Amino acid sequence: MSEKELNSYRLTSMEEPTDEMLAAIMKEAAADAAKRWEEAEKRFFEQLRVMVQQSVSAV
Numbered sequence: 001m002s003e004k005e006l007n008s009y010r011l012t013s014m015e016e017p018t019d020e021m022l023a024a025i026m027k028e029a030a031a032d033a034a035k036r037w038e039e040a041e042k043r044f045f046e047q048l049r050v051m052v053q054q055s056v057s058a059v
Contacts, residue, residue: 006028009021
């Protein structure tokens with residue numbers, strides 16, 4: 001399935017997605033979720049590191 005075909009499909013469409021379309025949609029959603037998780041995890045630990053440094057320097 002081409003990216004153009006995948007991007008042209010909308011879940012609000014009156015036609016059901018093919019198994020191939022659905023698999024591609026879910027794969028893309030999973031990749032996006034993994035990327036967002038990784039970015040959020042990096043931000044969290046960076047903020048945690050800053051808070052610890054501030055806490056230690058305040059003592």
